Every structure is written in C-alpha cells, then in structure tokens.
Amino acid sequence: MTTPSAFRGKKKITINKDIKVPKACLFTINKENHTLGNIIQSQLLKAPQGLFAEHRGPRPWQHKTIIHVQSALDCTPRRPPPVPSQTSPGSSPCWRRESERPHSSARTK
Amino acid sequence: MAAAQAVEEMRTRVVLGEFGVRNVHTTDFPGNYCGYDDAWDQDRFEKNFRVDVVHMDENSLEFDMVGIDSAIANAFRRILLAEVPAMAVEKVLVYNNTSIVQDEILAHRLGLIPIHADPRLFEYRNQGDEGGTEIDTLQFRLQVRCTRNPHAAKDSSDPNELYVNHRVYTRHMTWVPLGSQAALFPEGAIRPVHDDILIAQLRPGQEIDLLMHCVKGIGKDHAKFSPVATASYRLLPDITLLEPVEGGAGEELSRCFSPGVIEVQEIQGKKVASVANPRLDTFSREVFRNEKLKKVVRLARVRDHYIFSVESTGVLPPDVLVIEAIKVLMGKCQRFLDELDAVQMD
Numbered sequence: 001m002t003t004p005s006a007f008r009g010k011k012k013i014t015i016n017k018d019i020k021v022p023k024a025c026l027f028t029i030n031k032e033n034h035t036l037g038n039i040i041q042s043q044l045l046k047a048p049q050g051l052f053a054e055h056r057g058p059r060p061w062q063h064k065t066i067i068h069v070q071s072a073l074d075c076t077p078r079r080p081p082p083v084p085s086q087t088s089p090g091s092s093p094c095w096r097r098e099s100e101r102p103h104s105s106a107r108t109k
Numbered sequence: 110m111a112a113a114q115a116v117e118e119m120r121t122r123v124v125l126g127e128f129g130v131r132n133v134h135t136t137d138f139p140g141n142y143c144g145y146d147d148a149w150d151q152d153r154f155e156k157n158f159r160v161d162v163v164h165m166d167e168n169s170l171e172f173d174m175v176g177i178d179s180a181i182a183n184a185f186r187r188i189l190l191a192e193v194p195a196m197a198v199e200k201v202l203v204y205n206n207t208s209i210v211q212d213e214i215l216a217h218r219l220g221l222i223p224i225h226a227d228p229r230l231f232e233y234r235n236q237g238d239e240g241g242t243e244i245d246t247l248q249f250r251l252q253v254r255c256t257r258n259p260h261a262a263k264d265s266s267d268p269n270e271l272y273v274n275h276r277v278y279t280r281h282m283t284w285v286p287l288g289s290q291a292a293l294f295p296e297g298a299i300r301p302v303h304d305d306i307l308i309a310q311l312r313p314g315q316e317i318d319l320l321m322h323c324v325k326g327i328g329k330d331h332a333k334f335s336p337v338a339t340a341s342y343r344l345l346p347d348i349t350l351l352e353p354v355e356g357g358a359g360e361e362l363s364r365c366f367s368p369g370v371i372e373v374q375e376i377q378g379k380k381v382a383s384v385a386n387p388r389l390d391t392f393s394r395e396v397f398r399n400e401k402l403k404k405v406v407r408l409a410r411v412r413d414h415y416i417f418s419v420e421s422t423g424v425l426p427p428d429v430l431v432i433e434a435i436k437v438l439m440g441k442c443q444r445f446l447d448e449l450d451a452v453q454m455d
Contacts, residue, residue, distance in 0.1 A: 012448040029445070035187045036441050042180040046149035048139045 024052070024070035033057060037065035044069055116142060122347060122409040127397045135178060135412070162428075163416075168338075170419045170427035173345075182342055182415040188434040189340035191328035194228045195424045196247060197221075198321045198333075205318040208277075210309045215317070218309075219251075220333045222279055223302040223422040224323050228336075229433075230293075234324045243288030247299060247323040250285050253277045255311035275311050280304035285320075302423035336430055338420040344410035346387045352405050354382040362406070365396040388416070 010030055018024035029036070037055030044053035044067075052070035118124065120142065124131040139148040158176035165171070174182060201216040208215070226247055234245040241248075253274050261270045268275050279301040286294070309317060328335030348370065354362050359382030363371035372385035397403045421427040 011452075012444070013452050015452055032441070032445075035184045035192070035438075036445065038180040039184050040445075042135065042178050043149065045138045046147065048148040050139075 018068070018070070021052075021070055023072075024068065027067040027069070028064055029067065030064045032065045033063070034065070037067060040067055118409070120145075121412055123344065123412055125392065125394065125408040125410070127394075127403060132412075165428060167426060168421050168423060170417075170421075170431065172417050172419075172431070174342075174415045174417060176413055177415070178413070182417075184438060185417070185431070185434050186340050186342055188437050189337050189419060189430060190335055192437050193336050193430055193433045194233075194325050194327050195334050195336040195422075196224045196226045196228050196231065196323045196325055197331075198224070198249070199324045199326070200241075200322040202320040202322075203318075204320070205316050208309050208311050208315045208317050215309060215319075219319075219321055220331070222282075222306055222308075223424055224299075225302045225423060226299050226323070227425065228325050231325045233326075241287075241322050241324070243290050245324060246287060247290075248285040248287055249282045249321040249323065250319075251277070251282050251308075251321065252318045253281050253311065254316040255313050257313040272311075272313060275313075277308045277311060277317060278304065279306040279308060281308075282321075336422060336424045337427075338422050340417070340419045340430075342415045342417045344412065345414035345416060346390045346392060347409040347411050348384050348387045348390065349407045349409070350382070350384060350405060351407055354402075354405055355379050358382070358402065361399065362396070362402055365399060365402065366390050367393075 012030055014028040014030075016026045016028070018026055034055070034057065037057070041053050041055040044050045049071045050069065051072045052068070054068045055065055056068070057065050119132050120137050123133055136142075137145065137147045139146070141147065154176065159173075161173045161175070163171045163173060174185075198216075198219045201212075201219055203212050203216075206212050206215060210218075224247065231247075232245045234241060238245075255272055255274045258271055258273050265271055282301055284299045286299075290299075311317070326334035348366070356379065359371075359373040359380050362382050363373055365371075367390045369386050370384065370390045371382050373380050373382050375381075392408065394408070396406050396408070417431075419427045419431060421430055425433070
C-alpha cells in the first residue's frame with residue numbers, strides 16, 4: 001500500500017550534476033509524479049534565469065520524477081539569487097536571443 | 110495593430126480551428142516575447158488571481174480559478190482524484206457466505222461502498238498491523254439471512270412477496286464501535302453514505318455473515334479511496350463574431366451553439382446576432398459544418414480561466430475536499446523544500 005508509512009527509509013531527493021551541459025542539475029525525486037513535476041517545471045521556466053527546465057518520469061513503473069534544470073547566469077541551479085523585480089513592461093530581458101539557447105524561441109510573425 | 114492582436118491571441122487564447130487546435134501550450138516565459146515582462150512576480154500574480162464559486166450544493170461544486178497556469182490547475186485535479194484520503198472497506202472477514210456471489214466479488218463490492226466518516230479524524234494504518242486500533246479502523250457488521258415468507262399468496266411470483274431479506278442493501282450494514290469510538294461519534298454518524306446500494310441478492314436458505322474493517326487510504330492506491338465522484342475542469346470559452354451577422358443567418362448561428370450562447374436581438378428593425386453567454390457552450394463545433402458561418406466566428410478558449418467541477422461521493426462536502434487538496438499540495442511543496450535543505454549536492 002502506498003501509505004506514507006510505506007515510504008520510510010528511502011531517500012526522497014537525489015541531486016546530480018549534469019556533466020554534459022554547464023550549470024545544469026538533475027533532481028531525482030522519489031515517489032512523486034506529474035502532479036508536482038509539472039508545477040515545478042512551469043515555475044522554473046518562469047524564472048528569468050531559467051534557461052532550460054523539464055520534468056520527466058523515466059519509466060512508468062518507476063515511481064519517481066526527474067527535474068532537469070539549467071540556469072543562465074552565475075548561480076547554482078539549486079539556489080538562484082533573488083531577482084530584482086522588474087515591473088515595467090519595457091525592461092523585459094530579451095537576452096535570450098543573444099544567449100546560447102539551442103533553438104530560437106522568438107516568434108517573428 | 111494586427112500584429113499586437115495576434116501576439117495577444119497567442120499569449121492568452123487557445124484557438125479551435127476547423128481542423129486543429131492552435132496555441133495550446135503556455136508560451137509566456139521570460140524572454141519569449143519582447144516588450145512583455147513575463148518573469149514570475151508574486152504581486153502581479155496576486156493581483157490577477159481570483160477564485161469565484163459559481164454553484165454549490167451538498168454534493169457538487171462549480172468554481173472558477175482565474176489567473177493560474179495549467180500545471181497548477183491540473184495538479185489540483187489530480188490531487189482531488191488520487192491524493193485526498195477517504196475511508197473505505199479494506200479487509201472483509203467472511204464468517205459465512207452461502208450466497209451466489211463469490212467471497213472475493215462480494216469483498217470487492219463492499220470496498221467500493223462510500224463510507225460516511227471524516228478521514229481527517231483517522232490515521233493511516235501502519236504497515237504490518239493486522240488487528241487495527243480505534244484510531245485507524247472502523248468496523249462494520251453485515252448479517253443477513255433470507256427466508257421464505259409464510260404469508261405470501263399461493264400463486265405469487267414476485268420475489269418481494271415470496272421472500273424475506275432477499276436483497277442485501279447497505280442499510281443492513283451496522284457499525285461496530287471500537288474502543289472509545291462510541292463516545293467520539295454520535296449515533297448514526299458512521300454509516301455508508303447511501304443506504305440503498307444493492308450489495309447482493311439472496312434466496313431462502315442463503316446467508317451472508319461478515320465483518321468489515323475500513324481503513325484510510327488514497328485514490329492512488331485504489332480507486333475506492335477516491336473521495337470525488339469526479340473532479341474535472343474546462344477552460345472558459347471565448348466566442349467572437351468577426352463580422353456582423355444579421356437576419357436569418359443570426360437564427361442559424363444561434364442553432365449552431367448551445368442554447369443561450371448566441372442571442373438574436375431586434376435593433377432598428379434588423380435582427381442582429383450577438384454573443385450573450387459563451388460560458389454555456391460545450392463547443393460541439395457545429396458552426397464549422399456551415400459553409401457560410403464558419404468564416405464569421407472565431408472559437409477560442411481563455412488560457413488561464415479554469416472552470417472546475419467537483420462532485421463529492423458524500424464523504425466530505427465538495428468545498429472541504431478542495432481545501433484538503435490545497436493542503437495536500439502545500440504539504441508536498443513543504444516536504445520538497447525541507448528535503449532540498451537536507452540533501453547535500455554531490
């Protein structure tokens with residue numbers, strides 16, 4: 001039974017550094033699924049330093065979710081520095097076009 | 110201006126075209142659109158977010174959540190279905206079952222009966238604990254024996270007349286209080302939600318005599334523990350008329366949508382159609398089958414306006430279920446943050 005008491009003894013989160021890409025990290029969370037993973041992914045994408053964020057459940061029988069985060073500036077993926085709040089619409093960061101994103105996201109319709 | 114409108118449509122509307130759906134995914138991330146500040150801002154979120162309760166009765170609730178991302182709305186839906194706990198029959202001790210229904214089928218049916226007991230007052234049963242204590246178990250007894258009715262008419266073929274107790278309903282289940290439960294719960298508080306659920310059918314000489322243990326569980330483990338009949342959401346429809354629609358075409362247009370969506374009014378002698386209440390529409394897309402009218406209408410959905418519909422099985426009122434779901438999500442996030450602080454990076 002997947003009661004909370006059945007879960008004791010296993011580590012909840014494991015953090016691994018991603019060796020292929022700079023400033024990226026893999027968080028493996030045990031016994032969580034898309035409910036939490038999708039929320040964390042969407043919030044990470046909303047952070048201005050977030051370059052890449054995804055959640056995936058590796059195999060359906062493995063009850064864990066992996067959150068893969070890459071951040072842009074000099075901060076560890078674990079604890080980003082506090083963002084200075086930018087409230088005026090004109091000062092939005094368009095740095096994405098200049099940074100090393102693998103694909104362009106700017107729509108030119 | 111057209112470009113600005115197109116960008117607004119991309120950001121805020123999911124458009125239902127004739128052959129496909131456009132702009133499904135959220136794209137308003139920081140840096141995607143120049144001139145927009147899309148970074149997460151707590152104040153801006155608090156200003157735009159609202160929850161409106163549209164309709165509530167004892168078992169169903171319809172409410173709107175405006176200003177959140179699809180990930181959070183979906184998380185609430187998933188938690189309502191699978192992670193809000195409820196009580197249900199888990200173990201059935203069968204003393205005597207001479208009915209036509211096999212033991213395991215009977216036990217399966219009993220597990221699916223919704224039990225009217227507040228799961229917040231109980232604990233989860235510890236693994237390996239076979240007996241069950243008063244803090245995690247509810248006991249019910251079901252004892253029914255079918256006999257022939259001696260006063261039945263000679264030529265009757267109606268089972269209701271011929272037999273006594275030939276149908277076993279949930280009203281035959283009696284609660285057996287454990288320990289101090291009798292003092293805590295008043296008479297009639299712990300019972301199946303409905304007393305007219307048919308469990309099994311008997312004939313004279315057949316008997317069912319069993320004891321049931323109810324425990325607390327979540328829907329992820331078994332669907333019997335799900336406290337909602339269903340919980341679902343839809344996006345708010347947004348119907349715009351791209352050109353004025355007059356005369357007979359207006360009547361045709363109103364027939365393409367659910368009743369109440371399109372209203373035809375007499376303005377200066379002419380019949381003019383206008384969108385009255387798009388919320389009622391179920392988007393059957395009937396308008397796309399009409400060659401003239403499909404160019405006149407844009408069917409879309411507002412991307413961040415979620416209309417939730419929660420139907421409770423009767424275990425808890427639906428608004429309490431939504432609050433419990435929010436608490437479950439908060440608990441998950443808090444546990445995640447605590448673990449994040451505890452774990453070292455390797």
